[in-house]
Every structure is written in C-alpha cells, then in structure tokens.
Amino acid sequence: MKLIIAAIKPFKLEEVREALTTIGVRGMMVTEIKGFGSQSGHTEIYRGAEYAVNFVPKVRLEIVVTDSLADQVVETIRTTARTDKIGDGKIFVLDVEQAVRVRTGETNDDAL
Amino acid sequence: MKNLMKLSGLAALGALAGLPAAAQDAATAAAAPLAPYTFEQSVNNGDVAWMSISTILVLLMTVPGLALFYGGLVRTKNMLSVLTQVFAICAIVAIIWVTYGYSLAFTYGGSLDTFVGGFSKAFLAGVDVNSKVATFTNGVYLPEFTFIAFQMTFACITPALIVGAFAERIKFSALMVFIVLWVTLIYFPMAHMVWWWGGPDFLAQEQTAKLIAEAAGDTAAAEAAAANLAANGLLWNWGALDFAGGTVVHINAGVAGLVGCIVLGKRVGYGKESMAPHSLTMTMIGASLLFVGWFGFNAGSNLESNAITALAIVNTFVAACAGGVAWMFIEWAMKGKPSLLGLVSGVVAGLVAVTPAAGFAGPMGSVVLGLVAGAVCFLFVAYVKNALGLDDSLDVFGVHGIGGIIGAIATGILVNPALGGAGIPDYLSQPGTLQVAEYVASTAIMAQIKAVLFTLVFSGVGSFILYKLVDMTIGLRVKQDVEREGLDLAEHGERAYSS
Numbered sequence: 001m002k003l004i005i006a007a008i009k010p011f012k013l014e015e016v017r018e019a020l021t022t023i024g025v026r027g028m029m030v031t032e033i034k035g036f037g038s039q040s041g042h043t044e045i046y047r048g049a050e051y052a053v054n055f056v057p058k059v060r061l062e063i064v065v066t067d068s069l070a071d072q073v074v075e076t077i078r079t080t081a082r083t084d085k086i087g088d089g090k091i092f093v094l095d096v097e098q099a100v101r102v103r104t105g106e107t108n109d110d111a112l
Numbered sequence: 113m114k115n116l117m118k119l120s121g122l123a124a125l126g127a128l129a130g131l132p133a134a135a136q137d138a139a140t141a142a143a144a145p146l147a148p149y150t151f152e153q154s155v156n157n158g159d160v161a162w163m164s165i166s167t168i169l170v171l172l173m174t175v176p177g178l179a180l181f182y183g184g185l186v187r188t189k190n191m192l193s194v195l196t197q198v199f200a201i202c203a204i205v206a207i208i209w210v211t212y213g214y215s216l217a218f219t220y221g222g223s224l225d226t227f228v229g230g231f232s233k234a235f236l237a238g239v240d241v242n243s244k245v246a247t248f249t250n251g252v253y254l255p256e257f258t259f260i261a262f263q264m265t266f267a268c269i270t271p272a273l274i275v276g277a278f279a280e281r282i283k284f285s286a287l288m289v290f291i292v293l294w295v296t297l298i299y300f301p302m303a304h305m306v307w308w309w310g311g312p313d314f315l316a317q318e319q320t321a322k323l324i325a326e327a328a329g330d331t332a333a334a335e336a337a338a339a340n341l342a343a344n345g346l347l348w349n350w351g352a353l354d355f356a357g358g359t360v361v362h363i364n365a366g367v368a369g370l371v372g373c374i375v376l377g378k379r380v381g382y383g384k385e386s387m388a389p390h391s392l393t394m395t396m397i398g399a400s401l402l403f404v405g406w407f408g409f410n411a412g413s414n415l416e417s418n419a420i421t422a423l424a425i426v427n428t429f430v431a432a433c434a435g436g437v438a439w440m441f442i443e444w445a446m447k448g449k450p451s452l453l454g455l456v457s458g459v460v461a462g463l464v465a466v467t468p469a470a471g472f473a474g475p476m477g478s479v480v481l482g483l484v485a486g487a488v489c490f491l492f493v494a495y496v497k498n499a500l501g502l503d504d505s506l507d508v509f510g511v512h513g514i515g516g517i518i519g520a521i522a523t524g525i526l527v528n529p530a531l532g533g534a535g536i537p538d539y540l541s542q543p544g545t546l547q548v549a550e551y552v553a554s555t556a557i558m559a560q561i562k563a564v565l566f567t568l569v570f571s572g573v574g575s576f577i578l579y580k581l582v583d584m585t586i587g588l589r590v591k592q593d594v595e596r597e598g599l600d601l602a603e604h605g606e607r608a609y610s611s
Contacts, residue, residue, distance in 0.1 A: 044386075046388055047493045048494025048498060049387070049388075
C-alpha cells in the first residue's frame with residue numbers, strides 16, 4: 001500500500017476528486033493548509049500597509065491505495081491539477097505498513 | 113426702515129458685539145418707533161418625527177456601525193475588545209449625558225459661558241415634556257427631550273471614534289476612566305463653544321431691544337442687550353461655521369486619537385508582523401451602516417425637517433460617493449489595485465469632510481469636497497503616516513482628523529453663494545427673519561482656520577494631559593503578554609469566533 005500526499009491549488013480539488021474517482025479511488029482525506037514552495041507568497045496592501053504573505057493557501061490530499069494503483073493516481077493528480085503556472089503543488093509517495101477498517105476489522109488491501 | 117437696518121456682512125452670526133457705527137447712526141436716525149420683538153414657540157410634529165428618526169440613525173452609526181467598521185479592521189484576537197469598547201463607551205456616555213453632560217454643553221455657564229455651560233440642568237433639572245429648545249427658524253421649536261436625545265448620540269459616538277487609534281493595545285479599565293474624563297473636560301466644553309447660542313428668537317429679541325435702547329439713548333439697556341447677544345460659545349462668536357460637528361466631533365476625536373497613539377506607542381510587532389484586517393466583510397457592513405446613519409447625523413443637525421434638510425441629505429450622499437471614488441481610483445493608480453477597504457475608507461473620509469459643510473455647501477461644492485478629502489486622506493494614510501512612524505491602528509487621525517480639517521476649512525469657502533453655497537446665516541439685520549449675509553471670503557475662511565487651530569490645540573493638549581494622568585495612575589497599556597495573546601481572551605475572557 002502507498003500513501004500519496006499531494007498539495008494542490010484549492011480550486012483544482014473538485015476536478016482532481018472526479019478524475020480519481022473515475023480510476024477507482026474509493027476515499028481520500030482533504031485538509032485546507034497553508035505553505036510555500038517556489039511560488040513563495042504574495043503581497044497584500046491595507047490602506048498603504050503592505051504585508052508579505054509568505055504562506056499561500058493550498059489543499060492537501062491524503063490517499064492510501066494498493067501498490068498497483070499508486071502510479072496511476074500520481075499521474076492522474078499530476079495531469080488534472082496542473083495549470084502550468086508556478087504554485088501548482090507537489091506530490092509525495094510513502095509506504096504504508098498497515099490499514100484497518102474500523103467497522104469490520106478488515107486489514108490492508110481489504111480495508112481500502 | 114428695513115433697508116436702513118440692513119447691516120453689512122459684519123452683522124453675520126458671530127460678529128455680534130459692536131455694530132458698525134454707520135448702522136448705529138442709521139438705526140438711531142430711523143423715525144418709526146420699534147416695537148419689542150415678540151414670538152411664539154410652536155412645535156411641529158414633522159420636525160419631531162424627523163429628529164426622532166435622526167437620533168436613532170446616529171445611534172445606528174455607533175452600534176453596530178462604528179463597532180463593526182473598527183472590529184473588522186483588527187485581528188481576530190482583538191475583535192471583541194473593540195466591539196466592547198465602542199458599546200461600553202456609548203452606554204457610559206449616555207448616562208453621563210443626562211446626569212451632567214447636557215447641562216455642561218447646553219446651558220448658560222455664567223462667567224465661564226464662553227467656554228462651558230453650567231450645572232443648572234444637571235440630572236435634567238427643570239426639563240419636562242413642555243420644555244422647548246430653539247431651532248434655526250424663528251418661532252420653530254423642538255421638545256427639549258428631542259434635542260437632548262439627538263445630542264446624546266453625538267456625545268456617544270465622538271469618544272468611541274477615538275478607540276481606533278490605539279486599538280489592540282489599550283487596557284479596558286484605563287480606557288473607561290479616560291473616556292469619562294475626556295467627555296467631561298474636552299467634549300462638553302467643545303460642544304458648548306461651537307453650538308451654544310441663544311437661538312433665532314432670542315437674538316431677534318435682544319437685537320430689537322438694543323436698537324430701541326439706542327434710539328432712546330439708554331446706554332445701559334443697550335449694553336445689556338449687546339451682552340446678551342454675545343452670550344454664545346467662543347467659536348460661535350468667532351463666526352465659525354460647523355453644521356454637524358466637523359470640529360466638535362471629527363477634528364476633536366481625530367486629534368485625541370493622534371495624541372493617544374503617540375502616548376501609547378506602537379503595537380508589539382508593528383512593522384514586522386502582519387496586522388491585516390481579520391474581516392473586511394464586517395468592515396464593509398460597518399461602513400455602510402455609518403453611511404446610512406450619517407444622514408441622521410448631518411441632515412438631523414438642521415433640527416428641522418425642511419429644504420435645508422434635503423440639501424444636507426444630497427450633500428452628504430454625493431460627498432461620500434466622491435470620497436470613495438477618489439480614494440479608489442488614486443489607490444488603483446498608485447498601488448495597482450482598487451481595494452474594498454480603500455473604497456469604504458474614502459466614503460467615510462467624504463462623510464467626515466462634508467459634516468461641517470452639510471447645510472452650507474451646494475451639491476457641486478460637496479462633490480469637490482468629497483474628491484479632495486478622499487484623495488488627501490489616502491495620501492496621508494498610505495504615505496505620510498508611515499513616514500512619520502505613527503501606529504494609528506485604524507486611522508482615526510488620517511480619516512477623521514485630516515478629513516475634518518479639510519471639511520472645516522472648505523466650509524468657509526463652499527458656503528459662498530457664488531459657489532452654490534447657502535450663504536452665511538444672518539439673524540440680526542432684520543430681526544425675526546433669516547437673511548443671508550454678504551460673503552467675505554477672508555473673514556469666513558479665517559474664522560474656520562481659527563476654529564480648526566483652536567480645536568487642534570485644545571483637544572491635543574487637553575487629551576495629552578488626560579492620557580498622562582491615566583497612564584500614571586492606572587497605566588494605559590496592557591502587558592506585552594496580554595497584547596500577544598489578544599485582548600479578547602485576556603481582558604474580556606471570551607473569543608469572537610470559536611470553532
């Protein structure tokens with residue numbers, strides 16, 4: 001099993017969710033986050049007071065899938081979330097040791 | 113007879129003591145004997161209705177208008193502190209107003225009458241449902257309770273304006289003590305000095321008595337009448353025009369705010385941390401409520417429901433819009449984007465500037481006034497304030513002080529009938545009627561400048577002393593830890609938003 005963590009632009013969330021559902025992803029966790037990468041923030045001006053906002057809003061997806069599906073998920077997120085502009089986000093893939101479904105006690109691939 | 117008595121512009125409001133010698137001669141030489149001026153006091157239900165509505169509109173400006181306007185501009189952790197400060201000031205000052213404030217502002221003050229009233233109406237002594245006060249028209253009166261309530265809302269909002277200057281760092285207890293002292297020693301005297309006068313019928317009565325006494329050669333009686341004619345507030349006697357409170361409310365509060373932000377010092381993290389407004393949605397709601405309520409403030413200050421009320425409504429509307437438009441476009445040009453905060457700040461700047469001019473200027477003059485106020489206030493707030501290193505948190509001085517000064521001086525220009533203004537009122541040349549005095553630019557503008565300078569010094573120095581007094585006894589500022597945690601939790605034990 002793989003855990004895929006992706007930080008993407010908030011307005012791309014719905015599109016990515018639809019694309020992932022189509023390829024068979026059955027669940028995901030979504031968090032509103034702030035962060036910075038190469039986009040590194042923007043400037044806000046309030047009555048002449050300028051503030052450099054270093055952290056920009058992003059959405060973080062956490063998806064656990066079987067090893068066989070992982071590459072396809074990464075590719076789908078990459079193509080769907082892409083705008084070709086700076087700040088499109090990052091994707092990370094990690095190994096997962098164990099998964100348990102709380103209701104039934106099923107484990108690993110069966111729990112996904 | 114009437115022509116003979118027509119005095120020059122000097123007989124305008126304010127130049128009450130000492131008529132020109134030529135006019136005195138003319139009056140003395142007049143053949144027809146003058147009858148003492150008599151009048152009736154009639155109350156018009158339409159006026160009372162309009163003034164009741166205006167009173168409620170001005171309260172709407174304070175709570176929730178000003179509270180939300182300011183509240184949206186502070187950080188989340190200080191939202192409730194600002195709402196509490198504005199609401200508490202409103203509540204406390206209202207009680208002070210009926211206890212002794214009204215009396216200090218609007219009664220005869222004996223030997224100190226030029227500066228402040230007395231205590232003859234403390235606890236509203238002698239005021240009942242039959243008491244009446246003068247308006248600006250001979251014979252037209254308001255129930256005194258109507259006037260007390262209307263002016264009470266002014267006393268409530270003025271000190272509340274100040275809190276924006278030192279928002280996010282003042283100790284609540286210290287603020288309450290400061291406000292009680294400030295309204296007592298600064299606001300009530302200012303209101304008295306600008307707005308205390310005998311009313312049209314009293315002036316007509318004393319002016320007639322004076323002419324009769326002079327015709328009869330009774331110097332003592334003439335002097336007594338002249339003294340009565342001059343028994344007005346200091347700035348009123350200077351001929352300063354302030355329709356709805358440019359000096360009393362806006363310059364007064366603006367300067368008190370400026371001094372306050374200097375005495376308290378900058379916020380912790382000022383210039384380093386982001387102090388961006390936490391909810392411009394709230395600020396927009398607040399600014400809009402201020403805009404709506406301001407019609408009661410400006411047009412209500414006419415005290416009657418008539419054509420001048422309508423003029424004040426038009427002037428208020430267009431000056432506000434002009435202020436918003438000017439700020440928005442200049443910010444767009446100079447900072448790259450038209451912001452909502454800029455737009456609503458400009459609207460408030462336009463409203464402030466038109467306050468003293470509301471019943472004196474014409475609509476086109478008001479548009480120009482609004483444009484100038486929006487532009488200058490923007491330049492002050494966006495550039496000058498930072499250059500001076502002032503942490504006037506919510507720009508009380510930048511908007512109310514600067515806008516108030518522009519409006520006060522411009523009133524002396526825009527009142528000119530040649531510029532579409534209503535002209536300087538003259539109750540003396542033909543006692544019993546309201547005439548328009550001849551406009552002399554230098555006299556009119558100088559009176560305004562004098563009034564502005566006086567207010568700057570009186571409020572600036574007076575407020576400074578009061579801040580220092582409270583600072584030495586209670587301490588004005590919260591501890592640094594409290595400031596970092598936010599005043600809501602530390603001072604009030606509650607949070608604006610819980611998730």
